[in-house]
Amino acid sequence: MTAAFALAMTVLIAGMGVFVFERQETHLDEIVDTALRSRSDDAAALVRASDSARSVVGGPRLVESDEGFIQILTAQGRLLDGTTADRSPALRPDEARTAAREPLVVTREVAGVDGPARILARPSRSQGRTVVVVTGASLGDREDSLNTLARSFLIGGPIAVLIASGIGYLLATIGFRPVEAMRRRAQRISLAEHGQRLPLPKAQDEIHRLGQTLNEMLARLEAAFERERQFVADASHELRTPLAVVKAELEAAMRTEGNGRSVRESLVAALEETDHLAQLAEDLLLIARSGDGELPVRPERVDLRDLLERTSQRFGDRAAEQGRGIQVEAPEGLQATIDPLRSRQALANLVDNALRYGAGEIRLAARENGSAVEIDVSDEGAGFPAELVPHAFERFSRGDAARTRGGTGIGLAIVRAIAEAHGGSATIVSTAANGATVRLRIPHGVPARN
Numbered sequence: 001m002t003a004a005f006a007l008a009m010t011v012l013i014a015g016m017g018v019f020v021f022e023r024q025e026t027h028l029d030e031i032v033d034t035a036l037r038s039r040s041d042d043a044a045a046l047v048r049a050s051d052s053a054r055s056v057v058g059g060p061r062l063v064e065s066d067e068g069f070i071q072i073l074t075a076q077g078r079l080l081d082g083t084t085a086d087r088s089p090a091l092r093p094d095e096a097r098t099a100a101r102e103p104l105v106v107t108r109e110v111a112g113v114d115g116p117a118r119i120l121a122r123p124s125r126s127q128g129r130t131v132v133v134v135t136g137a138s139l140g141d142r143e144d145s146l147n148t149l150a151r152s153f154l155i156g157g158p159i160a161v162l163i164a165s166g167i168g169y170l171l172a173t174i175g176f177r178p179v180e181a182m183r184r185r186a187q188r189i190s191l192a193e194h195g196q197r198l199p200l201p202k203a204q205d206e207i208h209r210l211g212q213t214l215n216e217m218l219a220r221l222e223a224a225f226e227r228e229r230q231f232v233a234d235a236s237h238e239l240r241t242p243l244a245v246v247k248a249e250l251e252a253a254m255r256t257e258g259n260g261r262s263v264r265e266s267l268v269a270a271l272e273e274t275d276h277l278a279q280l281a282e283d284l285l286l287i288a289r290s291g292d293g294e295l296p297v298r299p300e301r302v303d304l305r306d307l308l309e310r311t312s313q314r315f316g317d318r319a320a321e322q323g324r325g326i327q328v329e330a331p332e333g334l335q336a337t338i339d340p341l342r343s344r345q346a347l348a349n350l351v352d353n354a355l356r357y358g359a360g361e362i363r364l365a366a367r368e369n370g371s372a373v374e375i376d377v378s379d380e381g382a383g384f385p386a387e388l389v390p391h392a393f394e395r396f397s398r399g400d401a402a403r404t405r406g407g408t409g410i411g412l413a414i415v416r417a418i419a420e421a422h423g424g425s426a427t428i429v430s431t432a433a434n435g436a437t438v439r440l441r442i443p444h445g446v447p448a449r450n
Contacts, residue, residue, distance in 0.1 A: 032139065035137055047125075048126065068135070069112075072134070077094075091104075096121070099123060118137055178207050198211045296339075299339050302337075302343065305330035305366065311351060324355070324362065327362070337445060343418070346415045351364075358436065359382070360379060362379050376438070376439050377438050419441070
């Protein structure tokens, strides 16, 4: 805006300078022409009143020799008299013949005159014959005045543009300050905190109305998100009881004698799917609570090696069925203040992902790093797809493999929610072709959240 304003000011001042210069030039020409006509009238009167056209204007010295001159010429251009004796005719013969019929104005350099001269030639009568009265005036003062005016614009114009641009930049900065404030606030707004709105300027202008419209939009989006989140939480909560009942009935049916092999296999498959649905309901409820900022965390001192070994034992049979192993690497006595239930859930999701989509040995490692503990879950598979890495921890974000193997896309989102509930983070630290590593970083001294 400042550059556009400066360009507009430059064009405006340049146009104004040209206009003023031309007006001043025209005005000075009119002054010079008026003086020439006055002198021409005086000289013509002297010529008409004299007995001869000679020695009429030379004596009185009607003008200064370096400022102007008066000459009396014949119709053929021969000099009869002048304000200086050594001056040659100011007009050429053809110009003199023209001036003998009608007034003639020319501008040219004349010897003995300071600067270019403006010449007025008019016919007159003396002793019954036509003579030409020539009056000339120096344009030196006119040129000096115009040059001074031009220098004033050339010097003052850029200064005026700079000053005006500075003022314009200041006004634009002040005018857009509310927009910058709204931008900074919008950068901090998230769904984690309710009721955040854009600041509105005091002036009831277009920016104020824009801010009001955006705040109304934020309110609508927040309400829609809140309804969706509440629905997920309510649905997950309501599903827990019927799924528990279905699981109990299936377990009871499996204990009933007389079931055939095919029936028992069907009951086992149904029980596994019920467990999967129950886990999905728990995950959705956890996601909804983490979105509300209400994910409960009850930290206590936990031996990390014991935590990792329990996780390894939990998935040991499943890994053995795939011909894979789970290794634990953690120093003896390494402890951390974490929620054991939530940490087991996060590790279970990571190991489940490694078994589903990875390959080779799975490594569970823990170590202390400064003011935090780090837990790595690694495998020797193909790693995360490059296009998935930036969105891996987002809800319902799945790679192609997860889409074909029945993944829900919320496992890593739950891992991140648990890590953040502890004040930590979850990151992918390796995406090489020889495997992938997901790292949990949990700081010491995690406060309890109910």
